Amino acid sequence: MKRTKIKDILLSEQTDYAVNVKGWVRSFRNNQFIALNDGSGIGNLQVVIGLDTDETLIKRITNGASISVDGMVIPSLGKGQKVEIKADSITILGDCDPEQFPLQLKNRPSLEYLREIAHLRFRTNTFGAIFRVRHTLSYAVHKFFNDRGFVYLHTPIISASDAEGAGELFRVSTLPFDNPPRNEDGSINYKEDFFGRATNLTVSGQLEAELGAMAFSEVYTFGPTFRAENSNTARHLAEFWMIEPEVAFNDIYDNMDLAEDFIRYIIAYAMEHNREDLDFLANRLAEEEKQKPQAERSELGLIEKLEFVLNNKFERITYTDAVNILIDSPANKKKKFQYEIKWGIDLQSEHERYLVEKHFKKPVIVTGYPKEIKAFYMRQNDDGKTVAAMDILAPGIGEIVGGSQREERLDKLTQRMSEMHIPAEEMYWYLDTRRFGGVPHAGFGLGFERIVQFVTGMTNIRDVIPFPRTPKNAEF
Numbered sequence: 001m002k003r004t005k006i007k008d009i010l011l012s013e014q015t016d017y018a019v020n021v022k023g024w025v026r027s028f029r030n031n032q033f034i035a036l037n038d039g040s041g042i043g044n045l046q047v048v049i050g051l052d053t054d055e056t057l058i059k060r061i062t063n064g065a066s067i068s069v070d071g072m073v074i075p076s077l078g079k080g081q082k083v084e085i086k087a088d089s090i091t092i093l094g095d096c097d098p099e100q101f102p103l104q105l106k107n108r109p110s111l112e113y114l115r116e117i118a119h120l121r122f123r124t125n126t127f128g129a130i131f132r133v134r135h136t137l138s139y140a141v142h143k144f145f146n147d148r149g150f151v152y153l154h155t156p157i158i159s160a161s162d163a164e165g166a167g168e169l170f171r172v173s174t175l176p177f178d179n180p181p182r183n184e185d186g187s188i189n190y191k192e193d194f195f196g197r198a199t200n201l202t203v204s205g206q207l208e209a210e211l212g213a214m215a216f217s218e219v220y221t222f223g224p225t226f227r228a229e230n231s232n233t234a235r236h237l238a239e240f241w242m243i244e245p246e247v248a249f250n251d252i253y254d255n256m257d258l259a260e261d262f263i264r265y266i267i268a269y270a271m272e273h274n275r276e277d278l279d280f281l282a283n284r285l286a287e288e289e290k291q292k293p294q295a296e297r298s299e300l301g302l303i304e305k306l307e308f309v310l311n312n313k314f315e316r317i318t319y320t321d322a323v324n325i326l327i328d329s330p331a332n333k334k335k336k337f338q339y340e341i342k343w344g345i346d347l348q349s350e351h352e353r354y355l356v357e358k359h360f361k362k363p364v365i366v367t368g369y370p371k372e373i374k375a376f377y378m379r380q381n382d383d384g385k386t387v388a389a390m391d392i393l394a395p396g397i398g399e400i401v402g403g404s405q406r407e408e409r410l411d412k413l414t415q416r417m418s419e420m421h422i423p424a425e426e427m428y429w430y431l432d433t434r435r436f437g438g439v440p441h442a443g444f445g446l447g448f449e450r451i452v453q454f455v456t457g458m459t460n461i462r463d464v465i466p467f468p469r470t471p472k473n474a475e476f
């Protein structure tokens with residue numbers, strides 16, 4: 001018989017039909033009641049086995065074992081479920097030794113502990129919910145852009161440029177480490193490398209996306225990006241996924257509207273399609289919050305927070321206003337900030353969080369940053385000091401989006417590149433977009449894991465990506 005998904009059985013609530021289900025045992029009570037889960041949803045299916053079931057078979061029905069069940073779907077007499085399965089036959093697909101099974105040995109395994117057993121963390125309620133939500137969000141990303149006529153452009157993962165200019169590059173090379181070919185001055189001769197030049201894993205698909213936007217008008221990328229940023233924080237990964245739309249003819253205001261619409265759309269989509277998972281995660285978070293001192297607890301639960309974002313426009317302020325708010329803030333006066341706040345600095349995460357969590361209590365879009373702290377491609381404002389940048393800051397996370405209107409004026413762009421020591425000759429292919437029918441355009445990058453964190457309420461970014469890569473950690 002063909003396998004039926006547990007989610008479909010629980011959803012339909014129909015009874016009196018024969019099915020086959022397969023999955024992993026979550027618990028086995030009284031030698032009679034199996035809670036079975038196949039990952040299709042958070043709900044377990046109750047399988048009831050006959051009292052005459054063979055002893056040796058019963059011994060093999062342990063937590064974590066995988067089984068196949070043929071039986072009838074019947075109305076359930078027990079609490080907690082409308083339907084259950086009366087098993088006619090059970091086959092063990094994979095045994096699971098209870099003496100060694102990590103999820104059996106720990107009563108309530110911590111998130112940290114589960115990170116060390118990557119293959120099993122998917123089988124817990126929490127991570128099952130997180131990764132189903134992550135899936136839905138990524139589907140919603142494609143749906144949002146597809147419905148609006150954007151072209152999904154696959155930008156390269158191996159790149160010769162450092163789009164953000166931060167120098168956090170992972171080198172890609174086939175040269176021998178111990179004895180690389182050298183130039184006369186002792187530097188490494190990358191002409192002999194695989195690509196005939198120095199290459200790295202991409203930090204952003206933006207520059208390539210800009211080329212696409214100059215032909216398709218609206219494009220987006222959604223791919224892995226890599227940064228050798230040595231920061232061991234709860235919101236940084238060395239390998240993360242980024243969504244980068246790039247739109248011809250858009251200015252910074254269109255860009256902000258697009259980002260807001262986009263974020264609301266994917267959150268609403270997850271609320272509609274993953275409600276059970278989100279309710280579970282909301283309860284999990286509420287439990288976690290109870291452990292915290294009163295003053296640190298968030299005022300809104302997870303679902304209320306998401307609804308709040310759906311129903312309220314983001315606050316829009318300039319960098320200059322943001323700095324002034326921070327300077328005048330009670331937190332600053334009480335010397336609560338670790339980093340000094342003054343015009344010209346890059347906002348630190350403590351500043352960003354003060355703005356969104358304490359001052360505005362909602363997501364904030366900050367525009368008009370000093371040009372010195374932003375990338376070369378951002379459009380210069382008439383004041384000569386700031387650029388048309390926009391960062392979106394979210395409660396609990398900080399920066400989730402970084403974007404800008406791009407500098408479309410060739411002379412201003414090349415001037416800025418030379419000020420920042422970016423070799424214009426190597427970037428001829430990028431500058432060509434400003435030479436041959438260039439137009440004003442704008443785009444942004446949404447850190448996918450950061451939005452997954454926001455939607456699932458997980459505080460550590462390592463818990464929202466299946467296989468996190470962080471400094472000193474690429475175990476599996």
Ligand code: 4AD
Nearest residue numbers: 204206236237240244400401402403443444445447
């Ligand atoms: O602000 P960033 O560096 O912007 C860019 O890369 C632009 N090229 C985007 C564009 O305009 N097309 O990065 C964008 C977002 C950040 O706001 C953050 O959410 C996420 O990417 N991000 C990270 N997420 C996880 N780990 C890291 N190390 C991240 N660095 C950035």
Ligand code: MG
Nearest residue numbers: 391399401402
């Ligand atoms: Mg940024």
